[in-house]
Amino acid sequence: MTNAIMKVASVVSLGQIMITEKPIPACPPDSMLVQVESCAICGSDLRIYKKGDARARYPIVIGHEIAGTIRELGREVWGYQVGERVCIAPGHGCGECKYCLSGHSNVCIHPRPSIGYASDGGFAQYMVPPANVVKLGFVNAIPDGLSFDHASLSEIIACCLNAQENCPVNQGDVVLIIGAGPAGCVHAILSKMKGAEKVLMTQRTLPRLQMASERLQVIDRIIASEKENLNEVVKGETGGLGADVIYVCAPSPEAQAQAFDLAAPRGRINFFGGLPKEHSFLTLNANTIHYLELFISGASSSLARQNREALELLASGQIDAEGIITHRFPLEDISRGLRVVEDRTGIKVVIKPHLSSKEPG
Ligand SMILES: [Zn+2]
Ligand SMILES: [Zn+2]
Numbered sequence: 001m002t003n004a005i006m007k008v009a010s011v012v013s014l015g016q017i018m019i020t021e022k023p024i025p026a027c028p029p030d031s032m033l034v035q036v037e038s039c040a041i042c043g044s045d046l047r048i049y050k051k052g053d054a055r056a057r058y059p060i061v062i063g064h065e066i067a068g069t070i071r072e073l074g075r076e077v078w079g080y081q082v083g084e085r086v087c088i089a090p091g092h093g094c095g096e097c098k099y100c101l102s103g104h105s106n107v108c109i110h111p112r113p114s115i116g117y118a119s120d121g122g123f124a125q126y127m128v129p130p131a132n133v134v135k136l137g138f139v140n141a142i143p144d145g146l147s148f149d150h151a152s153l154s155e156i157i158a159c160c161l162n163a164q165e166n167c168p169v170n171q172g173d174v175v176l177i178i179g180a181g182p183a184g185c186v187h188a189i190l191s192k193m194k195g196a197e198k199v200l201m202t203q204r205t206l207p208r209l210q211m212a213s214e215r216l217q218v219i220d221r222i223i224a225s226e227k228e229n230l231n232e233v234v235k236g237e238t239g240g241l242g243a244d245v246i247y248v249c250a251p252s253p254e255a256q257a258q259a260f261d262l263a264a265p266r267g268r269i270n271f272f273g274g275l276p277k278e279h280s281f282l283t284l285n286a287n288t289i290h291y292l293e294l295f296i297s298g299a300s301s302s303l304a305r306q307n308r309e310a311l312e313l314l315a316s317g318q319i320d321a322e323g324i325i326t327h328r329f330p331l332e333d334i335s336r337g338l339r340v341v342e343d344r345t346g347i348k349v350v351i352k353p354h355l356s357s358k359e360p361g
Contacts (some may be wrong), residue, residue, distance in 0.1 A: 181250030
């Protein structure tokens, strides 16, 4: 493939994305060359593009929810085959620190450049995963019968599985999800799988809530906070107690602070969504945490085993991928895809780098 050219979508500086041509990268001995078939847009792609992210290095090819086919294999890599269909997730662990060794490579203290942040990602016709990603098991075979588009959801599902390990749902819990985007939808599905009695979902406006509710069929009550008093509805739905589990998927400090008023005694709150780096401070009444014995957790990225679990959940049909994917675009139309994410007019958007914009998508 030497000298051959590919198309990529590159964020050249904050707020500026361009479709450019680049040489297809050479396959290094400790990695592989992957032809990208589907790469889903993550909220963090929009953040890197529009708002800035502390880990991003510009110019960068964004996109880290990648499904494709191995076209070349480095001679030091074992356990894969040319032609194999794989998903690539952005593990950034060094593989050697105390956290990597104890199975928490997502909080590695010597992180390697992460795919789509500081190492070129999947909004390209080809990409090479960093060697540590291959070594740590973040390249996983797509089960037979699972499409590239559906498989590209495995990374966001893995991130949600990670959050649900930190902030578990128990049988009979009332779960409140703030934010009706893809992560909110996946949390709704996983919460019901874990036996939640009720799943409530809120965001400011109604249309995407309605879309999520109709497409997924797992949400018991939607609350558009511009129309209804969220506090009153949550108290009404929980006998005045508040929600047992709250996943804050909206990238908003106000939403994070609000969660403390909506939690039941001994409630569990997970800050799933990262905040823009300029707006990452909260003001809250810490006595709420003290007297109610609240458990607050974070969630960052995912682990290799959670990506494999996500692929199994998709392949077995336990997660309805088609309910989550609302849009597909060729690479040339990535700006349209990013606008769908920004305007919240869809749920998950998948980019297809080898689909021509002339073909019907
Ligand atoms: Zn993601
Ligand atoms: Zn490490």
